Amino acid sequence: METRRLNIKEFASRLGISTATVSRAFSTKGRISEKTRRMIIAKAETLGYRANYHARNLIGRKSHTVAFFYPPLIKGEPDYFITEIMFGVNSSTSSRSNPLQIHPIYPGSMEFCKDIILNGSISGIIVTAGTPESSELVKTAKNAGLPYVVIGHMSEEKQRAVTFDNSRGAMLAGKYFRDTGRKNPAYVGGIFDRRKREGFSTGLGPISSRLHFDEGGSTFHDGYSSFERVLKAAPGTDCVLCANDILAIGFIKAALSKGYKVPEDVAVIGFDDIRIARYFSPALTTVRLHLDELGEKSVDLLKRIMDGEKIISGESVDCELIVRDSA
Known part of the structure; x- marks a missing residue:
């Protein structure tokens, strides 16, 4: 059974700090040491406190920004697969006037990527599946109550995924x-x-x-x-x-x-x-x-989740054989 999430008073009490200190940890206002801020963010992620924080953020529409995270799987050359998905994501977010952030994810960038998810500056994220780091970011977003969509196959994420066969x-x-x-x-x-x-x-x-x-x-x-x-x-x-x-x-x-x-x-x-x-x-x-369509559908699905729609199933993009000269 799912555990009831803490409110700000309960969360602050668990940590032995004031609610004002909790608020400062999730904003750029007020004085707080970086060590304390990171401790609070880490504890909040573990306890799932940020669900309430992000709900308030989305209700107030303080941010319309979408972040796209992808694992850089190819070394030494551009990743054309990811680039064309990005094209679809960018086209769809631009048509909705949603600013777009793009971030690679790898072991050394996880702390930075989690900070982006947890600091309240974005409305939702799109994550390309494929590595443990991708799954970890999705877990962070889920614990924080931040809307998210996965591109590709990820265990237990069929409802919030755009897949291809x-x-x-x-x-x-x-x-x-x-x-x-x-x-x-x-x-x-x-x-x-x-x-x-x-x-x-x-x-x-x-x-x-x-x-x-x-x-x-x-x-x-x-x-x-x-x-x-x-x-x-x-x-x-x-x-x-x-x-x-x-x-x-x-x-x-x-x-x-x-x-x-x-x-x-x-x-x-x-x-x-x-x-x-x-x-x-x-x-x-x-x-x-249809890589463009993959990107576009991921933005469409994220928008529906951000708008509070109950998602019964994810989206899929069909494939087809294009016969040209090499076969």
Whole structure:
């Protein structure tokens, strides 16, 4: 059974401080040491006190700002997947005149990110799933009573999530290879791609028994390097699904440099349909996740939560196979 949340008097009494000191800890007004402020914030997070604080903040509409938090999963190159989701988030918040903050989350930034959630300067947050830090920020927001939405899959957060079906997208790619007569498939893996692996195997049907898996990575260089590994381990490979478009572009670049024809010798399908996919040569066949729509729907769902609507279920964005020149 859920424990009743403390009011400000009860919370102050638990800590042995005045209600005025509690108020100063959550505002920029009044004198209070940084050590005391952080102690109060930490205790409030543990006890869930801030639910009342944020409710007052939202009722008064003191802030219309939305914060977007994402884990930087790719090192050394831009994260095109996150960038295109951000585009949708920014477009939707701008149309509503909501200021937008964007913050990367990693172990060293958690204290800073939690301060943003807890200091009353924002009305709600959008968090991209994928790391323990993402889950921790969602927990902080939940304990504080701050409206939040998750992009992607996170345990126990289906009602406040905007999801995409990686499994179905990969299944479509596998079925396409099977229907077009390909016999020897390979999969170049990425980050958090279990659903893609499973869906691809399902779509391949009987030829999945010949499926070769390569560890892949996330960058252009990873895709380029994977080509030589795949052809060495599975010389007859004639079709490849890459876990993202960046890997696919790198893979194709390596294939062309070695004299292979794409798609005649090896057909390649990417994943995400980032903007560069359609302008690369050969234009990339890929699974479109509608990344702009992911961002836009997350803002729409957050607005409904901020307005007090009872959310029965989250949102989902469909995917589709976009056939171009590489497969």
